[in-house]
Amino acid sequence: MVSTEGLMPVEGMQKTVLRSWKAPIALAIFTALYGLLLVAAPREGVTTFRLSTQADAIQLPDLVVPVMPTAWICFALLVLLTIASFALVRLGGRSPLWIVIAYILIGVFGFLTWAAAGAAIPVTGLLAGSLTLAIPLIYGALGGVIGERAGVVNIAIEGQLLAGAFTAAIVATITRQPILGLFAAAFAGILVAAVLAAFAIRYLVDQVIVGVVLNVLVAGLTSFLYSQVLQPNAAQLNAPPRFPRIPIPILSEIPVIGPVFFRQTILVYLMYVAVALVYVGMFHTRWGLRLRAVGEHPQAADTVGIKVNPTRFWNVILAGAIAGIGGTVFTIGNGIAFNKEMTAGAGFIALAAVIFGQWDPIKATLAALLFGFASSLQNTLSVIGSPVPSEFMLMLPYLVTIFVVAGVVGKSRAPAADGKPYIKG
Incomplete structure (x- = not known):
């Protein structure tokens, strides 16, 4: 919900302030739902x-931690963050990102405390699983960011x-060489x-x-084959x-962080490099x-000698190569045989991460990690026997996607020429 409320005078001038109330309203709704959960189902x-794990x-x-006192403390903090979000939107027009991040962290901790009452949560396993599930999303999101920054909407990430x-x-x-599979x-x-x-650049198709x-074509062709x-x-x-898996000496021994980030495969380390290169390359x-x-x-780019359509074409090609590498996580990344439609909508969640990340490689990576965490949380709560219905757990990654894109992302502007073909002359 975006509304314009009046004119605010600034040094004798009239300045229109566009306020985005989506974030505080979404936070208020989820805070209320969290409070109702604690009242209706105390544990x-x-x-x-x-x-730590035994290998550390x-x-x-x-x-x-005690369940209900901790859960209610988290609820009180969520209320304060929601109030702060409303106040900051009222004063400055938008809710800062740090409020959303703090809200998610506190909310997740409180929900986990309630859901796992009487059980133990392996934090390292939960976070490692989150990273593993987020890797294809991150590769896909990087491809989406590059394509859309160049002006081409990349719905084809899936x-x-x-x-x-x-x-x-x-x-x-065939080759028994995973690295060749990566290039393929x-x-x-x-x-x-x-x-x-x-089709999009040369023939101007939507x-x-x-x-x-x-x-649809790739899904049908791969299913047939x-x-x-x-x-x-x-x-x-x-x-x-x-x-x-290639453990990095010293770094892999750091508690919690080491097993999660530095006991990984080459696909994960390559992802670290890709995120850094895309960010530095895009802005520097x-x-x-x-x-x-x-x-x-x-x-304007054309007038200074930049060849618009060739630039778009080669960057879409680069985006496709990065997204294709992300697909390896589903097979050679985990040593799993290919199956029909095994990506299961990961490309669309990656596209949501692009929007949530406001077309920025770092923010899109953080968004992909959030979606990966939601999927890993679903698996963890199922294993420990949480009272949360299994049907809800299956919906959790997609509910998180809707929550962050429709609720807390605030005002997000795509590149001005995104999706618009360029005709010279």
Whole structure:
């Protein structure tokens, strides 16, 4: 809900302040729901948060907290954050990001305390699972950020992830070399992106329609090939090896952080590099300046000698390669055979992360991590026997997506020329 409330005088001038009430209203609704949960279903006992595993060199003691006192303290903090959000929107027009982050952290801690009453939550396992589930989302979100910053809406992230997973499984199985599967996945993502770029940039077809058609095409093609080719020859074509985990000395021994971030496969370490390179390149290099120029004001970019459509084309190709690499997580990343539509909508959640992250690589990565955490939380609560209905747990990642995009993202402006074809002349 966005409304304009009056004119505020500033040094004799009249300045219109656009206030976005979406974030505080969303926080108020979820705070009320959380309070109703505590009133309607109080739980007794204590909740244990296990901060270390038996393999850790440094052992941290378990964190044991009483359920209801901790849950009510978290509720009080959520109320204060909601009030602060309303006040800051009233004064400055928007709710700052730190309030949303603090709200999510406190809310998750309070909900976990309530849901796991009488049980123990393996914090390291929960966070490691979150990162693993977020990796394809991060790769997809990086591809989405690059494509949309260049002015092309990349709805086809789902198809690029699926094509990458399919190709990586076959090539890695045949060659027994996961690294070759990685390159094959990037190439598959490039092929899907090339079709998107050709139709959207050269033939001026609606970009959203092309993206949807590509998703359906890739899903149908891979499902057909899976049934007709992979299933009858599973041992020869669909038994991919996995990337080994590579612990980083010293860093991998840091409590909690080490096992989560530094006992990972090459796909995770490559993701760290990709996020850093895309961020630095986008905001601190000539390539990034040209990329943003053709997405914000292609006419102005054209007048200074930037070739708008070729710049868009090659950046969409780059975005496809990155998203294709993300697809490898579903197969060779975990040593799992390819299956029909195994990406399960990850491309669309990655697209939501792009919007939630306001087309910024770092913010989009944080958004993808949040969605990965929601999926990991679903698995963890199911294992420990939480009273939360299983149907709700299956919906949790998608509910979080709706919550952050429709509720707390506030005013978010896409690149001005995003989705608009450029015709020279």
